[in-house]
Structures are given as C-alpha cells and as structure tokens.
Amino acid sequence: MNLFIDAFAWIFDPANWVAGAQSPLPIQDRLAEHLLYTFVAVLIAALIALPLGFYIGHTGKGRQFVISFTGGMRALPTLGVLFFLTMVLGYSMVSTTANFLGTMIALVLLAIPSILAGAYSGLESVDRQTIDSARASGMTELQILVKVEIPLSLPLIVGGLRSGVLQVIATVVIASYVGLGGLGRIIASGIGLNDYNRILGGAILITALALLVDGVFAVIQRLTATPGVGGPADTGRSAVRRQAQRQPATVGTPNQERE
Amino acid sequence: MIEFRGVTKQYPDGTLAIEHVDIVIQPRTITVLVGSSGSGKTTLLRMINRMVDPTSGQVLVDGTDVATVDPVRLRRSIGYVMQNGGLLPHRRIVDNVATVPLLRGVAKSAARARSLELLDTVGLDRGLADKYPRQLSGGQQQRVGVARALAADPNILLMDEPFGAVDPIVRLELQTELRRLQSALDKTVVFVTHDIDEAFALADQMVILRTGGIVAQIGTPAEVLAHPADDFVASFIGADRGQRRLRLQPRDPASGRIVVVDSAGRPAGLIEDDHASIGDGASPDVKAS
Amino acid sequence: MNWLISNFDLVVGLTVNHIRLSVVPIIVGFVVAVPLARIAVTGRTARAVIITSTSLLYTIPSLPLFVILPAIIGTKVLSDINLIVALSIYAVAIMVRAAADAFTSVPVDVKQASLAMGYSRWQQFWRVEFPLAGPVLLAGMRVVSVSTIALVSVGVLIGSQNLGYLFTNGKQRNILEEVATGIVASLLIALVFDLILVLLGRLLLPWNRKNGSRSAQADSVRLPITVGDVG
Numbered sequence: 001m002n003l004f005i006d007a008f009a010w011i012f013d014p015a016n017w018v019a020g021a022q023s024p025l026p027i028q029d030r031l032a033e034h035l036l037y038t039f040v041a042v043l044i045a046a047l048i049a050l051p052l053g054f055y056i057g058h059t060g061k062g063r064q065f066v067i068s069f070t071g072g073m074r075a076l077p078t079l080g081v082l083f084f085l086t087m088v089l090g091y092s093m094v095s096t097t098a099n100f101l102g103t104m105i106a107l108v109l110l111a112i113p114s115i116l117a118g119a120y121s122g123l124e125s126v127d128r129q130t131i132d133s134a135r136a137s138g139m140t141e142l143q144i145l146v147k148v149e150i151p152l153s154l155p156l157i158v159g160g161l162r163s164g165v166l167q168v169i170a171t172v173v174i175a176s177y178v179g180l181g182g183l184g185r186i187i188a189s190g191i192g193l194n195d196y197n198r199i200l201g202g203a204i205l206i207t208a209l210a211l212l213v214d215g216v217f218a219v220i221q222r223l224t225a226t227p228g229v230g231g232p233a234d235t236g237r238s239a240v241r242r243q244a245q246r247q248p249a250t251v252g253t254p255n256q257e258r259e
Numbered sequence: 260m261i262e263f264r265g266v267t268k269q270y271p272d273g274t275l276a277i278e279h280v281d282i283v284i285q286p287r288t289i290t291v292l293v294g295s296s297g298s299g300k301t302t303l304l305r306m307i308n309r310m311v312d313p314t315s316g317q318v319l320v321d322g323t324d325v326a327t328v329d330p331v332r333l334r335r336s337i338g339y340v341m342q343n344g345g346l347l348p349h350r351r352i353v354d355n356v357a358t359v360p361l362l363r364g365v366a367k368s369a370a371r372a373r374s375l376e377l378l379d380t381v382g383l384d385r386g387l388a389d390k391y392p393r394q395l396s397g398g399q400q401q402r403v404g405v406a407r408a409l410a411a412d413p414n415i416l417l418m419d420e421p422f423g424a425v426d427p428i429v430r431l432e433l434q435t436e437l438r439r440l441q442s443a444l445d446k447t448v449v450f451v452t453h454d455i456d457e458a459f460a461l462a463d464q465m466v467i468l469r470t471g472g473i474v475a476q477i478g479t480p481a482e483v484l485a486h487p488a489d490d491f492v493a494s495f496i497g498a499d500r501g502q503r504r505l506r507l508q509p510r511d512p513a514s515g516r517i518v519v520v521d522s523a524g525r526p527a528g529l530i531e532d533d534h535a536s537i538g539d540g541a542s543p544d545v546k547a548s
Numbered sequence: 549m550n551w552l553i554s555n556f557d558l559v560v561g562l563t564v565n566h567i568r569l570s571v572v573p574i575i576v577g578f579v580v581a582v583p584l585a586r587i588a589v590t591g592r593t594a595r596a597v598i599i600t601s602t603s604l605l606y607t608i609p610s611l612p613l614f615v616i617l618p619a620i621i622g623t624k625v626l627s628d629i630n631l632i633v634a635l636s637i638y639a640v641a642i643m644v645r646a647a648a649d650a651f652t653s654v655p656v657d658v659k660q661a662s663l664a665m666g667y668s669r670w671q672q673f674w675r676v677e678f679p680l681a682g683p684v685l686l687a688g689m690r691v692v693s694v695s696t697i698a699l700v701s702v703g704v705l706i707g708s709q710n711l712g713y714l715f716t717n718g719k720q721r722n723i724l725e726e727v728a729t730g731i732v733a734s735l736l737i738a739l740v741f742d743l744i745l746v747l748l749g750r751l752l753l754p755w756n757r758k759n760g761s762r763s764a765q766a767d768s769v770r771l772p773i774t775v776g777d778v779g
Contacts, residue, residue, distance in 0.1 A: 003619040075694045075738040077701040080731040083719045133345025138335030170609035203612035214607045226349035
C-alpha cells in the first residue's frame with residue numbers, strides 16, 4: 001500500500017500542478033487535452049453514428065451491416081490502427097499534423113460502433129406495437145422517430161455514447177503514450193524515468209477520470225429513462241423495457257424475443 | 260359508409276392474405292370481422308386507414324378511394340384501438356388521449372380539456388389523467404385506448420382485438436360499454452376478433468373469414484346462426500357440435516322458473532318470466548343469438 | 549511482401565507468443581465468470597454486486613491497469629503476468645454479464661419441470677441449465693476471444709513480446725508493411741479462434757444447429773461497458 005500512498009502524494013504534490021512546468025506536467029494541462037480530444041472525437045463520431053443508427057433502427061435496413069461492422073471493429077488492435085493511420089497520413093503531410101489527424105480518425109472510427117449500436121439497438125428495443133399504434137394515430141415517420149422512438153430509447157442511446165466515450169478515453173491514453181498530449185504521457189514519462197510514483201500516479205488519474213465520466217453517464221442514463229416506462233405494474237413485454245433501462249450499452253441487437 | 264371492392268392482398272412471396280373480398284359496411288353500425296389467425300381479418304381492417312395497401316381492388320370511405328388520400332391525414336381522421344391499448348408508455352394518460360388533436364395542431368390547453376371530457380365518456384376517473392399507462396390496469400388502459408381513438412371525433416372507429424388481453428369479466432364489461440358508446444356517439448365501428456362469442460355479442464353485421472382471407476359468410480348474427488353458409492361456418496360458430504342448441508327444462512316446481520340447458524344438458528341460463536309460458540310442459544329447441 | 553518474407557520467423561514467433569498470452573485470459577474468463585454469473589442470477593443483490601463490480605473493473609483503461617497491477621500483486625512493472633492478469637479481469641467482466649444473460653435465458657418452466665421430475669439442484673445445473681445456457685455462453689466467449697486477442701498488442705507498451713511489437717517497431721523504423729502485418733496477423737488469430745469456438749459449439753450444442761440462430765445469439769451479447777477493445 002506504500003506504493004499507493006506515494007502515488008497519491010505525487011498526484012497531490014502542488015509542484016506537479018504548477019503552470020508552465022516541464023512536460024508532461026502540469027497535470028491539469030494533460031487532463032484538459034485528454035478531455036478535449038475525447039470530446040471532439042466523440043462529437044464527430046456521434047454526428048456520423050447517431051443519424052445512421054436512427055435510420056437503421058427506424059427502417060430495419062442495414063441491420064446486418066451494423067452487426068458485422070461492430071463485430072469487425074472489435075477485432076481490430078487499437079494500437080496497430082493508430083500507427084497505421086498516422087503513418088499513412090505521414091506520407092502526405094508533416095508528422096505532427098499526421099499524428100494528430102491520424103489519431104483523431106482512429107478515435108472517431110473506434111467510437112462509431114458503440115454509438116451506432118446504442119442508437120440502433122435502442123430503437124429496436126421499442127415495442128413494435130407502440131410504434132404501430134403511433135403510426136395508426138396518424139404520426140408521420142419523422143414524428144414517430146422524434147416523439148416515440150428516440151424518447152423511449154434514450155437510455156440505450158446514452159449507453160452507446162457512454163461506451164464510445166470510455167473507449168475514446170482509453171484510446172487517448174495510448175495515443176498520448178505514443179506522442180500526442182493527454183494523461184498517457186505521464187505514464188510514458190514515468191516509464192522513461194523509471195519513476196513508479198509517476199507511473200502509478202498517472203494510472204490512478206486516468207482510472208479516476210474514466211470512473212468519473214462513467215458515473216456521470218450512468219446518472220444521465222438514469223435521468224433519461226422516461227418515468228412512464230418500467231414501473232412496478234410491469235406486464236407482458238416488461239423484460240424488453242427493463243432491458244432498455246439497464247445501464248451498460250448493448251452490442252448489436254438486444255433481441256426482443258430472447259430477452 | 261365503408262366499402263371493400265374486389266380487394267386482394269398478395270405478398271411478394273406469392274401467398275394470398277386476402278382474396279377478392281367485397282364488403283359493404285353501413286354507417287353507424289358495428290361490423291365484426293371474425294376468423295381464426297391467418298384469416299386476414301386484421302389485414303382487412305388495416306386497409307381502411309391505409310396501414311396496409313391492397314394489391315388490387317379498392318377500399319372506399321364515403322365514396323372516396325382511400326388510395327387517393329394521404330395516409331397520415333387519413334389516419335388522423337379515423338380512430339384506431341388495438342390490443343393492450345397501444346398507448347405511448349412515456350406519456351401521461353391525458354397526453355396519450357390528446358395525441359391526435361395535438362398532431363392536428365389543436366392548442367395544448369384545449370386538447371387537454373377535451374381529453375378530460377373523453378375520460379368521462381369512456382367511464383374513467385379524471386384522477387387517472389396524470390398517471391402513466393403502466394400504472395393502469397389492462398381494462399383501464401383499454402378504455403384510454405378508446406378515448407384516444409375518439410379524441411379527434413372520427414366517424415369511424417377501427418378496433419383490432421381490443422379486448423383480447425383483458426380477463427373475461429372485464430371483457431364483458433368493455434363489450435357492454437362499447438355498445439353503449441356506439442349508440443350514444445353514432446360511430447361506424449369495425450371490430451376484429453377471433454372470439455365468436457364476442458362477435459355475437461357486438462355485431463350488427465358479421466363477416467366470417469376463413470384462412471387465406473376468403474369471406475365465408477356475411478350477415479347479421481341471427482342470419483349466421485339460422486343459416487350457416489357452409490360447414491366451415493357451422494363448425495366455426497359451434498352449431499355443428501350442438502353448442503348453440505339450447506333446450507328448455509320443465510318449470511322448476513319450487514321457484515317456478517325455467518332453466519335453459521345446452522345439448523349436453525348443462526345449464527345455459529334462465530328464461531325471463533314473461534316468456535315462460537312457452538316453455539310449459541314442452542321443451543322446444545331454441546337457438547341462442 | 550519483402551519485409552514479411554525476410555522477417556517471417558519474427559512474425560511467427562510473435563504470433564505464437566500472442567496466442568500464448570491470449571489463451572490463458574480466455575480460459576480464465578470462462579472458468580471464473582460462469583460460477584460468478586450463476587451466483588449473480590440468484591438474487592437482486594448478488595446481481596448488483598457482481599455485475600456492477602466487474603463492470604467497474606472493465607471501465608479501467610488497459611494501460612493504466614497494466615501498470616497499477618504491479619503495486620497490487622507485487623509483480624515487476626514489465627512482467628507478462630500483469631498483462632495476463634489484466635486481460636483475465638476484462639475477460640471475466642465481459643463473460644460474467646454474458647453468462648448471467650445466458651442463465652436468465654433458460655426458460656423457467658424447463659427448470660421447474662426438471663425439478664419436478666426429480667433432478668437434484670446439482671443435476672439440474674449440469675444437465676439442464678448449463679447446456680441450455682450454452683448458446684449464449686458461446687456467444688459471450690466469442691466476444692471475449694476477439695477482444696482479448698485485440699487487446700494483447702497494447703501489452704507491448706509495457707514490454708511484452710507479441711504482435712504489438714510489429715506496431716511499435718514498424719512505427720519507429722517507418723515500415724508500414726510491418727504495422728499492416730501485425731494488424732492482419734492479429735485479425736487472423738481472432739478469426740481462427742472464433743472458428744474454433746463456433747466448431748466447439750456445433751459439437752457440444754447439436755440441438756442448437758438451426759438456421760440463423762447462432763449468429764443471432766452472437767449479436768445479443770452485451771459488453772459491460774465498451775464495445776471495442778479498451779485501448
């Protein structure tokens with residue numbers, strides 16, 4: 001436990017938070033970079049994946065695409081993808097730009113499957129009968145999407161974003177380890193200096209960040225669960241609805257029949 | 260008036276869901292489409308508000324071919340009730356009932372006020388207005404479904420096995436309620452069920468369908484009972500097994516009342532006193548209707 | 549292909565080591581997660597505790613977990629043990645959730661029928677629950693296998709010798725073919741492992757060989773948190 005005490009001492013050492021300290025310090029700068037990269041990458045990924053997921057979830061077209069895409073992306077080694085993209089871009093631009101751009105593309109690519117799967121499976125988890133009845137009431141397809149499907153599947157949509165964000169936070173660690181800014185650089189420099197306090201301190205910081213972000217999303221997910229859904233008087237298709245409320249994200253399709 | 264003219268529905272794989280159906284549905288009546296699963300009764304119903312389009316033939320509402328009407332506009336002008344109510348689980352009861360008026364652009368306060376009136380109409384306590392569908396019983400949800408269908412004051416009410424998921428006692432109650440509502444509000448009701456007793460209980464006109472979407476018989480319940488068109492209809496309504504053949508027992512000496520029994524001798528009911536004289540001594544066959 | 553031809557032995561050696569590092573976590577994931585999941589489905593509290601705690605572990609990014617472990621289990625920072633333990637933790641986290649879903653998917657009436665026929669609890673588990681949970685368990689194992697193999701390469705950052713070496717070395721020496729080889733080799737291992745699991749499933753779960761059902765089950769596996777490998 002001494003190791004942890006020393007690591008925490010390192011984290012809370014004011015010297016490591018002084019503005020203008022030698023890279024990879026101060027800590028807050030790396031933290032800000034980490035969050036910025038994450039935010040930008042997830043934003044771009046969401047702009048691509050959410051509309052696509054809504055389209056696929058609403059129409060049911062391209063279901064197989066989502067499944068193979070998410071499955072295939074899972075098999076890709078992050079580190080390899082990161083290096084491959086930065087190297088390919090490096091042939092046509094200066095290396096700092098290539099590193100940044102390549103990393104961003106990799107981050108976006110890695111975040112898309114979770115967000116896509118969340119949006120798609122969220123929409124698919126909505127009771128078919130509810131949608132049918134909305135259509136029979138005279139809602140247009142857009143109204144069905146905006147007023148029925150999206151509100152009812154928000155917890156799963158947020159769940160997809162949650163997975164995407166955590167995925168990106170973790171990948172930024174590796175990206176920063178290999179040159180980009182971010183908290184991973186603290187670990188990298190610690191290994192370089194053979195300073196375990198710094199290594200462990202950096203690791204604890206990243207873990208805390210991930211758990212914190214995860215917690216925030218867990219709360220958002222709970223808040224987005226519509227009050228009318230999943231009450232105590234559950235009947236019939238309640239299992240599907242209850243599943244929609246469970247926090248962690250879904251991969252591919254939470255098959256209604258099976259649950 | 261609703262009219263089916265030579266309506267056929269064929270799916271891309273070649274199976275026929277509906278085969279050349281002609282039906283005329285008079286205004287302000289209850290027409291029940293009845294048949295077992297696979298008989299295409301729901302498909303027929305959903306052609307009226309264009310949830311399904313026929314492959315050939317026409318569906319006319321008041322003389323207008325529905326194919327020429329924008330489906331969204333058409334649906335907003337026709338009430339639709341389905342099994343389990345089909346309510347939006349994330350909206351309060353009052354907002355569920357107001358769905359169609361709000362879609363049509365009615366002001367929120369006016370729509371809410373109308374919703375509350377409709378809760379009275381279908382016999383629900385206004386105190387339920389701010390609850391969510393999940394907090395209501397099955398029967399209550401079904402009433403909300405009816406209220407929602409009535410909200411835009413449509414002339415036509417389509418009901419797709421609306422009482423299929425509630426227990427028998429509540430179902431009887433809802434059936435009675437529907438008859439009351441229909442005569443009070445003068446709606447044209449098209450009702451789908453697989454339950455022949457429900458069909459007899461509700462119908463002014465029955466359409467009996469057989470597998471493959473073929474009309475087996477159209478007529479009033481009395482006509483269908485008296486003259487089943489063929490063996491299929493006879494078997495479907497239970498006439499062939501004697502289920503609908505009732506006999507009067509001799510008057511019970513103690514109470515002076517007459518018990519009606521079915522062909523197996525099991526009691527089916529009592530004869531009202533003012534008709535009792537016909538039962539004296541003799542036990543003529545009567546048919547339930 | 550020049551680079552690959554002249555470095556074929558290196559690639560084979562790294563591939564073998566990559567497989568060695570993947571197999572242990574995949575097996576540990578199954579062996580540890582199945583009993584945990586069976587306990588988790590017995591009650592609300594058990595479920596909350598087990599699923600939540602494994603989910604939280606899964607939230608920790610891999611590189612930090614690799615370097616935190618030495619402080620907890622007393623290994624050296626640059627030891628393969630850290631990698632194997634960390635990957636096992638992730639595997640368990642994925643598998644616990646999948647296995648809990650698998651046990652939940654066993655129809656209640658089948659379980660009750662087996663008890664009514666006189667199976668003991670123990671027999672019921674081995675002869676009814678476990679086999680019937682098989683398809684969903686298998687789907688979970690496929691996810692575990694794929695993501696473990698992808699994750700192993702991150703281990704190169706803490707000195708592990710596996711296909712990840714081709715990434716760092718290729719980057720340093722600016723040989724794109726080397727990096728690409730690493731990616732392809734990693735994907736190939738994942739593919740072969742997946743095929744083995746599918747074949748095992750066919751062998752052990754013959755009643756499940758219905759058109760399309762297998763793939764559908766694989767789609768429904770839910771990960772604790774993230775979809776892809778945690779970088």
